[in-house]
Amino acid sequence: MRLLRFHCIWPLQNLEPCKLQHVQHQQQSSTAADTSTGTDADADRLPSHGRCEPHPPRDTARVQSHLHAAAVVRGGLFSPALFPPHDLRFRSSSSSYSYTTVSRASLSSSLLRLACRRRRISSRSCLCSPRRDVPSPRMLSTLPRLPIFEAVARHDPRSAAVVHSLSGRTFTYGELLADVSRARDRLLDARSGAGLDGERVAFLVENSYDYVVTLLACLAARAIAVPLSPAFPAPELQYILDHSEACLLVSSPRFTPKANEVLATGLASPPTHVELPKHAGGRAPEAVSLDDTDPAGAGLMLYTSGTTNRPDVLTAQSLSLIEAWNYTPADRLLHVLPLHHIHGTVNALLTPLLAGSSIEFMFPFNADAVWRRLAAPFLPATNGTANGTANGTITPPSTNGIVTNGNSSSSTSAAVTPSSQNGTTTTPLPPITFFTVVPTVYSRLLASHKHLPPAVQEAARDAVSPAHMRLAISGSAALPTPVKAAWRDLSRGTVLLERYGMTEVGMALSCGLDPADRVDASVGWPLPSVEARLVDVDTGDVIPEGQDVDPATGRERAGEIQLRGPTIFREYWRNPDATAKEFVTDTDTDKPGRDGSGRPWFKTGDVAVRRPVPSAGHNAAAQPWARGPMYFILGRRTADIIKTGGEKVSALEVERELLSLPEVAEAAVVAVPSGNWGQKVGAVVILDPDVVQKWTPLEMRRALKSRLAGYKIPQVMRVVDHIPRNAMGKINKKQLVKAIFADDVSGDEL
Template sequence: MNNSDTSAILSTEDHSELMQNIANKTSSQFFHLPPVANKSLEKSRDEHSQNGKIDADGILLEKFERSSQDPALILYTSGTTGKPKGVVHTHGSIIAQVQSLTKAWEYTSADQFLHCLPLHHVHGLFNGLLAPLYAGSTVEFLPKFSVGGIWKRWRESYPTEGSKADDATTVFTGVPTMYARLIQGYRAMDPELQAVSASAARNLRLMMCGSSALPQPVMQEWEAITGHRLLERYGMTEFVMALSNPLKGERKAGTVGKPLPGVQVKILADEEHGNEINEAGELCVKSPSLFKEYWKLPEVTKESFTEEGFFKTGDAVTTDKDGYYIILGRTSADIIKAGGYKLSALEIESVIIEHPAVSECCVLGLPHKEYGEIVGAIIVPEADVKRKRDEESKPALSIEELSTWAKDKLAPYKIPTRLILWDSLPRNAMGKVSKKELKKILASEQ
């Protein structure tokens, strides 16, 4: 609040006490928003529609043309690799992005989004709200993420085979942990409810996933249950979305697709020798949706761009034979420098998560005097496996068991040499694990 120089806070009744206290501690004025009754928007919609389609260009562009380079939003980065920075987006960058997403994923006024993501990051704000509203779609909010609530809403949308409610959900976008929990909820249903739920989910037009890497077992099981191959894409607070698997065409597991129209990308090659990651380097992006600056950080802003105006993402990437981009992880957190090799933590995680005893895992480089770093794995065991092993007075998984299992799946130097078992992984509001914080925790424990 203080960093952004906020001068006014608006709050509904539900949060008024909390926000009033914050206003008192800052230089902000507090304004209470009275309740707003639900009213039909059909009249307003009709006034700006042509043959049932929203004339978004007519409504928005004429108003923003004169102020396209003016600041419109300050969004803060998630802070997984450093202190959060205020990212300033302009009216022009917002319009460019929502137009791009609307076209790429074919959002229309016939779509209804079921929204349960936070609005302080670009996934929930742009993909799930601003772009749908630009297209004239309806956005329905859940108060919070609820496994039972989402399955129930889909069953209400498509109550029987071939039937569709007037307010049926057509698009859903979430983070990997949401889909993993939805799968757990599905497994807990009785067979009859499973059949109805899976049938309903198959009727949605589009399901997407982002904000962190999607484990392939989750993707495969979700496709088996619902028939949907989740559309993965890649974005950052600084430019929103830059790469995407196609709406129509092959969606490749483990990739984030190709550049969206109008987006230029290049890879700054890693010139160090002994690089295990073939033709990998830092992804750089130039896009009409690029942010204007980091708030109050002119030097950091300048250092974040190449001379040609490409933004340096800090993410290591490579491409497959078809030009689909593969995210290897943050250059500062997900690239492990072990004994002369550079290893992708995300690649190792994608293998370990397939172990039957593993519910969640986080792979990171841990300091080592001889090798620089060693491969460490923090694992959250599957509840049933942990319960059974506890009864036998054994750990849910041992490093020897993991090594034996992984020897045919990973090169020897990629197999973790340190295993840590935890009940859960600490995550931020977007479901992301901060490896920087994990390393601090492990260092303090040592």
């Protein structure tokens, strides 16, 4: 059974009530089921210059009318809800026209034949000969009432939602939800009516508008979205598909070969493959309605840890960041991160979409390209070249009336003032106001800046200065203090904001927006809606605030960070034992810091200390959550806390001191097994060739003698050319120890 698909374009001012009937037609017109009583007299009801035109099938959701026109169905007013979605469009013949849309509508077969007869065309040619000159309709579809869809629907439809940096293609908020609806219907069609509520939908899509549409389409289908990294080898993707039990594998045309490669592996239950077409952009805004059906099956599953987050958790994470970091529609975020991690997906994608900001994709990261894009709005116009071309690397596109950074394209600011380029009008690129990346990105940008042409160097410094870049954030790994200081100097005063988070909890701690609150080596305070506490790693006792120093030893008390609140994940997928193991519930109130509420705390596995910072936390009027003692991360309990000779050493602290030495370009501090000491502090370093060609362990120890206590100074050191990191700049230290210190049985040599 198949619905006939068509659209009819009739002048609205001449549209009289027509007898319509909701019927289904067999694919073969000769055997079509027709219960209509339409006769030749119905032809007189059609406008004399009306015409029936074919329209390609468009799988959209439900139906409503934008206009005050009504048709009669068996003597009653037309009800959009009667018609499941295909396209029926009415257009006025006047120069100022509008559309009304009936999605997946079926007219009576007799009325269709009559309409075609008036134009002397056959019903078969009407159905099968698509027109290409008809503009896209303003179609009203239906999506579940998720906060992300409510927010997008409220944003200015002319405002840029997503921009492809290198091509300049721009996609507006006005077209986003309609594209999501169409993609959602493609996913549902692939299930042949089985639905997707709570099912896993994995996808391989490049960092682009297509990724945004695919992710949101999964949520719109009430499915659990499973983003895949195209960089993963086929066996790793096979594991994710098997473990998640994905029923669909969605790919963009670019990654269809990769999808086919994965599907050719020995999957336990191969998912159905769906290829979604690329979006060209430029559609007219299309209205989308939101229904109140339960979207509880929707969610996001990230395979950095196998966690599953439901929409309410994702929304809580985003709202917390909007309050803390003040995302607004005026922000333009340059996105250079991978999208299978929470940093790239929640912080840099879902949250700015919720706030109405513009996201500009430039992936994969290239330091030279990033600098030139940042500098582009601040380069002077010379020889008829528009400022913003970055020495020909980037050509700014015309905005065609699209609102950028909260301002219309008629703004007189340097960022959006059209300039002449070779006789044509172009629009210089808007400045980037928001940048959130990992420490490695800042290190590489610092290293490459000196190789830029002088004019680009100066323009780039302007671009990242406090006058133009509202917020620059570092996360996902510890930020070396020397990198933070170097960035402040290069940017003429921008202080990088550090924060703490993980896949299971989203963002949990953050420094404040006031530069005085961005204290070196600190990740700040618990974010709005997040509760945090420290639990002594040895005794299991909660460390009450204000009792952060051991009175017996005078040393700071280190504890595991434990968190709770609406931003915390729900579960590890199909692993209740692991979920239960990572949560602890207070059942007693006789110990300090335990409330007996029964609300579970998540054990992060990260160790920190709290300490008051007199110069910070004085902006309570603007950010009331940013006050009290600040958190300082010592590292992962299993990888960064080195137990040597009865002492505990923070690998991150030692790394910061190593990186402050001019001889060291990169460093990783690890726990090396030792027969005598249990563990010894080991250092893996990359030297700066401009400073030194050779460096011995003894020279290293002398350089650190005045900076660290003796037991913290590395006792073993290896100089290497490369330290492997993952996509987020993190180092697997257990693997590094095995690779670098494999022949050090005891680790007792200097």
